[in-house]
Amino acid sequence: VDYSPFLGIEKGAVLQEARVFNDPQLDPRRCSQVITKLLYLLNQGETFTKVEATEVFFAVTKLFQSRDMGLRRMVYVIIKELSPSADEVIIVTSSLMKDMTSKTDMYRANAIRVLCRITDGTLLTQIERYLKQAIVDKNPVVASAALVSGIHLLQTNPEIVKRWSNEVQEAVQSRAALVQFHALALLHQIRQNDRLAVNKLVSSLTRGSVRSPLAQCLLIRYTSQVIRESTNDTQTGDRPFYDFLEGCLRHKAEMVIFEAARAITELNGVTSRELTPAITVLQLFLSSSKPVLRFAAVRTLNKVAMSHPTAVTNCNIDMESLISDQNRSIATLAITTLLKTGNESSVDRLMKQITNFMSDIADEFKIVVVDAIRSLCLKFPLKHRSLMNFLSNILREEGGFEYKKAIVDSIVILIRDIPEAKESGLLHLCEFIEDCEFTYLSTQILHFLGIEGPKTSDPSKYIRYIYNRVHLENATVRAGAVSTLAKFGAMVDGLKPRIFVLLRRCLFDNDDEVRDRATLYLNTLGGDGAVVETDDGVKEFLFGSLDVPLVNLENSLKNYNPSEKAFDINSVPKDVKTQPLAEKKATSKKPTGLGAPPPGPPSTVDAYEKLLSSIPEFASFGKLFKSSAPVELTEAETEYAVNVVKHIFDGHVVFQYNCSNTIPEQLLENVTVIVDASEAEEFAEVVSKPLRQLPYDSPGQTFVAFEKPEGVSAVGKFSNMLRFIVKEVDPSTGEAEDDGVEDEYQLEDLELVAADYMLKVGVSNFRNAWESMGVDFEHVDEYGLGPRDSLAEAVNAVINLLGMQPCEGTEVVPPNSRSHTCLLSGVYIGNVKVLVRLQFGLDGPKDVAMKLAVRSEDETVSDAIHEIVASG
Numbered sequence: 001v002d003y004s005p006f007l008g009i010e011k012g013a014v015l016q017e018a019r020v021f022n023d024p025q026l027d028p029r030r031c032s033q034v035i036t037k038l039l040y041l042l043n044q045g046e047t048f049t050k051v052e053a054t055e056v057f058f059a060v061t062k063l064f065q066s067r068d069m070g071l072r073r074m075v076y077v078i079i080k081e082l083s084p085s086a087d088e089v090i091i092v093t094s095s096l097m098k099d100m101t102s103k104t105d106m107y108r109a110n111a112i113r114v115l116c117r118i119t120d121g122t123l124l125t126q127i128e129r130y131l132k133q134a135i136v137d138k139n140p141v142v143a144s145a146a147l148v149s150g151i152h153l154l155q156t157n158p159e160i161v162k163r164w165s166n167e168v169q170e171a172v173q174s175r176a177a178l179v180q181f182h183a184l185a186l187l188h189q190i191r192q193n194d195r196l197a198v199n200k201l202v203s204s205l206t207r208g209s210v211r212s213p214l215a216q217c218l219l220i221r222y223t224s225q226v227i228r229e230s231t232n233d234t235q236t237g238d239r240p241f242y243d244f245l246e247g248c249l250r251h252k253a254e255m256v257i258f259e260a261a262r263a264i265t266e267l268n269g270v271t272s273r274e275l276t277p278a279i280t281v282l283q284l285f286l287s288s289s290k291p292v293l294r295f296a297a298v299r300t301l302n303k304v305a306m307s308h309p310t311a312v313t314n315c316n317i318d319m320e321s322l323i324s325d326q327n328r329s330i331a332t333l334a335i336t337t338l339l340k341t342g343n344e345s346s347v348d349r350l351m352k353q354i355t356n357f358m359s360d361i362a363d364e365f366k367i368v369v370v371d372a373i374r375s376l377c378l379k380f381p382l383k384h385r386s387l388m389n390f391l392s393n394i395l396r397e398e399g400g401f402e403y404k405k406a407i408v409d410s411i412v413i414l415i416r417d418i419p420e421a422k423e424s425g426l427l428h429l430c431e432f433i434e435d436c437e438f439t440y441l442s443t444q445i446l447h448f449l450g451i452e453g454p455k456t457s458d459p460s461k462y463i464r465y466i467y468n469r470v471h472l473e474n475a476t477v478r479a480g481a482v483s484t485l486a487k488f489g490a491m492v493d494g495l496k497p498r499i500f501v502l503l504r505r506c507l508f509d510n511d512d513e514v515r516d517r518a519t520l521y522l523n524t525l526g527g528d529g530a531v532v533e534t535d536d537g538v539k540e541f542l543f544g545s546l547d548v549p550l551v552n553l554e555n556s557l558k559n560y561n562p563s564e565k566a567f568d569i570n571s572v573p574k575d576v577k578t579q580p581l582a583e584k585k586a587t588s589k590k591p592t593g594l595g596a597p598p599p600g601p602p603s604t605v606d607a608y609e610k611l612l613s614s615i616p617e618f619a620s621f622g623k624l625f626k627s628s629a630p631v632e633l634t635e636a637e638t639e640y641a642v643n644v645v646k647h648i649f650d651g652h653v654v655f656q657y658n659c660s661n662t663i664p665e666q667l668l669e670n671v672t673v674i675v676d677a678s679e680a681e682e683f684a685e686v687v688s689k690p691l692r693q694l695p696y697d698s699p700g701q702t703f704v705a706f707e708k709p710e711g712v713s714a715v716g717k718f719s720n721m722l723r724f725i726v727k728e729v730d731p732s733t734g735e736a737e738d739d740g741v742e743d744e745y746q747l748e749d750l751e752l753v754a755a756d757y758m759l760k761v762g763v764s765n766f767r768n769a770w771e772s773m774g775v776d777f778e779h780v781d782e783y784g785l786g787p788r789d790s791l792a793e794a795v796n797a798v799i800n801l802l803g804m805q806p807c808e809g810t811e812v813v814p815p816n817s818r819s820h821t822c823l824l825s826g827v828y829i830g831n832v833k834v835l836v837r838l839q840f841g842l843d844g845p846k847d848v849a850m851k852l853a854v855r856s857e858d859e860t861v862s863d864a865i866h867e868i869v870a871s872g
Contacts, residue, residue: 006040014038015052021059028068035060035074042081057084057091064095069106072099076110080117089118100130108134109145116149121157128160135167135183140176147171147182154189162190172205177212184215188222195229202226206244213253220248220256224263239267242274249281257281258296265304269818269842275304275311286318291327298322298333305340307814312341323353332365339372347376347383351390358394363403366394370403374410377418378808381765384414384421392428401438408432408441412448417764423456430465442473443480450484450543454491463488463495467502475511482506482514486521487543490534496525612647612654617687618705621649625829626759630658633720633747639663640745642673642722646756648829651710653683653752659691659722660699664729667736668694671724673747675704680716680752683708694724711830713757713864720747754868755803759827762805763835766823770835773855779862780853783869787846794840794848795822801872802826802865804836818842832861 014037020030038056042048048056060082063075079092099111112134115127134146147168154161168190171183184205191197202223210216223241230240248260264270264278285297298319305312322334338350354373358366370391377387388411395407408429415425429445436442446466453462466488469481482503489499506518524538556572608627612618630643639662647654657673672690677683687705694700708714727740763769788794792813799811804824813820824836834856843849852869854862 006037009037009040011041011046011048014041015056018056018059021062026063026066026071028066028071031063031066032071032074035071035078038078039081048082053082053084054088057082057088061092061095064092069104072107073110076114080114084118089120089123093119093123097127097130100127100134105139105142108137109139109141112142112145112149116153121160124153124157124160128163132164132167135164135171140174140179143171143174143176143179144182147179147186150186151182151189154186161186165190172215173209175211177214180210180212181214181218184210184218188218198222199226199230202241206241213251213256216248216251216253216256217259220245220259220263224266228268239274242267246277249277254285254290254293258285258293258300262296262300265300266816268816270308270816272308272311275308279304279311279315283315283318286315286322291325291330294322294325295327295330295333298330298337302333302337302340305337307817309341312337316341320350320353328361328365331361332368335369336372339369339376344380344383347380348386351386355390355393359397363400366399366403367406370394370406370410374413375809377410377414378764381418381420384418385424388414388421388424388428392431395428395432396435401441404436404438404441408445415452417762419764422452426452426456426462430462433465433469439474439476442469442477446477446480446484450487453484454488459488459492460495460498463498463502470502470506470509470514475514478506478509478511479513479517482517482521486517486525489521489525490539490542493533496534500525608645608647608656612656615689615703617689618652618654618703621652621654621705623649625649625831626756628756631750633657633750640668640722642747644720644750646750646752648756650829652686652705652707654703654705655718655750657702657704657720657722658699659694659702661694661696664696665731666696667727667729668724669727669740671700671722672702673704674721674723674744675706676719676721677706677716680706680714680718682712682714683716683718696729713754713829713868715752715754718750718752720750721745722747753803754872755801757829758803758834760803760805761825761827761833762807763825766807766825766835769825770837770855773833773835773857775855777857777859777862778853778855779859779866780851781866783850783852784843785848785850788848789846791817791820791840791842791848794850795820795838798822798838798850798869799824802836802868804834828856828861828864830858830861832856832858834861834865836865 014034017034018038020027020034057079060075060078063071066072084092093115096111096115099107100115102108102111112131115123116131119127131146131149134142135150137143137146150161150164150168165187168183168187171179172187174180174183187201188198191201202219205219206223210219223244227239227241242264245260245264248256249264251257251260258281261278261281264274267274279301282297282301285293286301288294288297301312301315301319316338319334319338322330323338325331325334335354354369358369361369373387373390377384391407391411391414395404395411411425411428414421426449429449433442433445436445446469449462449466453459456462463485466481466484470478470485473481485499485502489496489503500522503518503522506514507522509515509518521542524542525534552572553569557567560567609624612621612624624647626648628646628648630645633642633644634640641660641662643658645656645658647656655673655675659668659671661668669692670690671694672688675685675688677685683706685704686707687703689703689705691700691702722745724743724745725740726743727736727738729736785794785797788797790813795811795813799806799822802824804826807823807825810820810822819839819841822838822840824838826834826836828834834854836855837853839851839853841849852866854865856862856865
C-alpha cells in the first residue's frame, strides 16, 4: 500500500494543530501543512460545527500578516472552502481588497477569485470598478481570474455582470488563449437569452478573429446552436455557417478539427455531401498515434453509422486495423461500427478478424461483440452458417457465466428466427453441454432441446448428448435430462422403445428427484415401451401448461394439511389473479433468449382460453382469436380495483372485468358491470355473467359479452358502472350481515380500437415473406400525417394504431433522419396474414408524409388496413 501523508488523521487532532496560526513567530511551512490537512478533511466530507469553522476562520485571517507567497495561496484556498458567513466576511474584506490592488499579480488574481466567491451584492458594487479593470488587465492570469469570477457571479448577480459587456468584448480580442476562451464563454452567457445577439456574436467571430483553439471549440458549439435554431427559418437550401464549420476542419489544432467534424455529423438532417469532409478528417484520426484521437474518431463514426452506414463504409479498412488496438475501448467501438456498416460480402473477412481479437478482451466487451453479431445475423439471414459457427467456437473458449449466457441466448434467438439455422444451432448447443460448467445453462439448454429437438428431421441424433448428462452431471442437470428424454419419447413414437431402455436405467439413480421423474414418465407413457402413439391427454398432463395459475397452486399447497384425504388439484382456484401495479412494472421487461417462452401463445392466453371455454354461455363463440393486456378502469389506491381484459372472437367480444375489494369490513355480492354501448352502435349485448361474491382481498371476475358483425374490426366506446350489494362484515367473527345495500361505483370508459383485432406475429425474413405474399392483394396509398414533433413520434403513432409487430428493428428511427422505412407484420382477425411497408418522410419543417403499402391473403383485409389509417 502506498504511503499517504493523510493516513489516520483526525479532525480533533488537526484542530489542535491549527493553534499554530496564533503563534507570534509564524512558521509558513508548518501552517501550510495544517491548512492542507484541513482541506483534506473538508474534501473527504468531514463537517465542521459552526463554532469550529468560525475558530479556524479567525485563526486563518491572522496569516495575512505573513509575506510568504506559498502560505498566502493556501490562505486563499481555505477561505474559499470555509465559505464564511456575511458577518465574518467583513473581517477579511479589507485584506482581500488590499491584495486586489497589490503590485503582485499572483495576489491580485487569487484575491479576485476569493472575493467574488464569498462576497454579496452590496460589496460587489464597491469592487465593480476594480473587476472591470482586471478584465482588461495586461496580465492574462489576472484577466482570466476576473472573467471566471464573472461567469460564477452571473448566476447570483446577473444585472451587475451584464454591465461589463464592453470590457468582456475587448477581452475577446486578447492574444492570450485562456483569456479569449473565458471571455467568449462569459460574453455568450450574458447574451444567451437574446437569439439575435448570439447570432450577431457568431457572425462577427466566424470571420476569423479567434486565435485560441479552446475559444474556437466554443465558437463551433455556439455556431451549431445557431444553425439548429435557424434551420426552420431559412427559405433557401443553403445552411448558414456550414462553410465556417467546414473551414475549421483545416485548422492547425486537432481539438478544433474534431469539434468541427463532430458538429457537422450532429447537424439536423445532415446530407451525405455535407458529411463527406467530416468523415474524411475522422478517417485520418483513426490512424493517429494518439489514443485519445483514435477513440474520439471511432466513437463519432460509431454514432454516424446508426443513421448513415454507407457514409462510414470508406473508413472500414482503417477501422479493421483498430480491432487489434491496445486500447480495448477503441477496439470494441471499431468492431461494433464495422458490424453496423459491413455488407454481406464482408461478413466472412470480418469474422476472421474478430476471431483473433476475441481472446484478448474482457468479457464485458465480448458481450458487446456477441450482441452485434446476433444483430448482423438477423440482418443477413443467409450468412447464418458462418456466424453460427463463430458463436459456437467462442462458446467453447474460456469465459464467465454472463458471457456464455449471452452467446447461448443469441444462438437460441437465431434458431427461433431463422428456420434454416435450427439443426446446426441445436447441435452446437448439444456440444456445449458436453463440457458446460454452469448448471443453469445446462438445464435451460436441455429444456430448449426438449421443445425443439422432436420437431427436427432426425430427432435421434440428440439422444446421445442428452443421455450423457444422466451419467456425467450433478442431480439438477440429471433430472432435467430425464425430463428431456421423456419429451422425445412422448413426441416421437419411433424413439419410444429406446427412450424406455434409458429411462429404466435412471430408476437406479442415487437422487430421489431423478428416480421419481423416471418412474412417473415410465408409468404414464406406457411401461411396455411399444411403438404406439402417445395419448394427447398424457402429453398434456406431462408437458402441457398448467390450467391453474402457479401462484394459486403454491398457495393451496402451503395451506394443505396432510391427512388421509389426498391433495386435489381441482380444488385450486383457476381465477387469474390480477397483478399489483408495482409487480406489473417489474415484470414488463420482455425476456429474450432462454428466458423467453417458446414460440406460440403465452401461458396467460392458454389460461384465458381454458377459463372462457369452461363457461357454458361462451362455448358457442368458437376459438379465441386474441386477449388484450389488462386495461385499468380505476385509479390506484381506490376502494374497489377493476381492470378489464378484451377477448376477441370472430363474431363476439367478451369483456372480462377483474375486480378486487380492498375494504376488510365489506363483502360484495351479486357483482356485475352495467355496460352502456350507445357509442358502439355495431355491438349488441348478449350475455352478462355476474360474480356471486367478492370478499376482501380475493379477486374475482364478472363477464359481459357482445355480438358484433363477423370478421369485422368494429370499434366503439363503452361506459362502465360497477353494481353490487354491499354487506358489512364483523371484524371479530368474519361473518357478514344478512341484509345488504345496493350500491354503484362509476368506472372509466373503455375503448375497442382497430389494434385489438390484430395479433402481433413477427417474420424472420421480411423480404422473403413480402415477395412470397405476391402483389395480388396489394394496396398502396399515400397519407399526410400533419405536423409531428419528430419522425420517431409519427412512426410510433402508426405502429400503435395498427397494433402490428415491427420487423428487423425498423421501429427505431435514427437521429436526424429525414426519411425512414418501417416493416410490420401481423395476423388480422379471421387468421389472415398481413405485411405492411411504411415509408415516412419529412414534408417541410414538421409535416410528415407517409406511403403505406399493404399485402395480405385477402383483398378486403388490405383495404381494411388502409381504412384504419385513413380514419386514425
